Amino acid sequence: MNYDVQAAECRQRIEAALKTAIPATVVEPLRGAMEYALLAPGKRLRPMLLLEAHGMLSPAGNDVMDFAVALEMIHAYSLVHDDLPAMDNDVLRRGQPTCHVAYGEAMAILAGDGLLNLAHELMLASAHPRALRAAHEISACAGVHGMVGGQALDIAHTGHAVDRALIERMQTGKTAALFRAAVCGGLILAGADEAQLAAGADYSLGLGRAFQIIDDLLDLHGDAAQLGKTPGKDEAEGKLTWPAAVGESQAREDARYWTQFAVDALAPFGDRATFLRETALRALNRIS
């Protein structure tokens, strides 16, 4: 199947599931704030990776969609909290006012907490026989050894002298960890063996590193429409970026290196990995 058609079809299933994901029984305005954050336009890349990674080994089933939705909830909560005035202080996200601009700071904090908690509730309510292990993988990637840890490094070191090892660690936590949650979460649900899981983890690391470097490069030159946010903001705020650490030309080379690393990791899946392979290659196309 054509990549664009497959992606559009998958995204449509995800959007339908997201629309009914926040229970009507949640009190207002909490419910509104959570839905505002979750349904804001987005690529749905993480839930898509989960479903497509699962699909490499097993036919699609509705019992897997709950995990895809939970992952998007975790992604959405992290954006809401990242955008807060005390964090990145962003007023626009995906072309809309950020959650705290629309609902106030207190409700945005609670909406983030609510989304993180609801993501876990959803996974814990699953009747899938591999629910516990998949939920643990996703939770571990989202937490202090993954995404939250990467975000803490970012906050703690913004404006400080550049250190390559630290930027790698920070970017792996901030970006690669949730890709791993998606890919390995999907693979676990599909009953992958240890070798397949290791391949999925390598792919996620490569994709995550490449993605973040490409994002850093686009921030240097991209326009607001392509980027979905204000370009040049990283540099102005003293954010740790890969081009600032190694230079722009080396950063381009590294983006290619990590993309190839991701593609190579998919070898054990052969033809079944077409979608994941194409996802990595298309990201790289954004800077070439």
Next chain:
Amino acid sequence: MNYDVQAAECRQRIEAALKTAIPATVVEPLRGAMEYALLAPGKRLRPMLLLEAHGMLSPAGNDVMDFAVALEMIHAYSLVHDDLPAMDNDVLRRGQPTCHVAYGEAMAILAGDGLLNLAHELMLASAHPRALRAAHEISACAGVHGMVGGQALDIAHTGHAVDRALIERMQTGKTAALFRAAVCGGLILAGADEAQLAAGADYSLGLGRAFQIIDDLLDLHGDAAQLGKTPGKDEAEGKLTWPAAVGESQAREDARYWTQFAVDALAPFGDRATFLRETALRALNRIS
């Protein structure tokens, strides 16, 4: 066993477990901020209720302590986020500077996120045969239909006209829900049947309602030392309190009513419920 001796012994086991609960591998200053919040002096009431509720039906086991620790992490995260400037804007908690005063607002937000996430990781890593159901109960009580929902009602309605039904719903979410997480979480792990779980839920509702009303009454008249926070703050900030809704004398009567409700609910457990019964009666003693 004497109540005070039993409580002290239980608290000591909990403190020992809390001290090693944040992995040394977590990045600084995130780790410090999480530990600061988790180890701040506290009564450890929720983990104690979990262990003692479990103990009514089953001998103590180390595999249950992870759930007690997870529950205290959820309680600690909620305090860190509640204290933030955008929420209750408290600078003192348990006699110490609040987490955002000590570590900055951004790190406090992340420490809260990290604690909520780590609580779930801990439960999901458990090998206890009833882990999934207990974790789901605890997560559901902590989330948008429980604690987070109650907190949202509090934030959304502070300063508005008083409505009894809304205050009940808010206080049930804010206080009774985590007591239910403790009691029913412990009972589930101990293999309780449906009737025992219903009794545990009733006890938690009674204890939670009584606790919150007693807290509201103490806020009217208590001194800072007894209260652990500045008295009169609720009224000054237009917080929804039970005495403001029904009058002080009725509030005292309601505190007694809900305490009795909690005690009566324990009937199916007979003599095994001494600790839980005494916990409810001692809370009431604070206002008599």
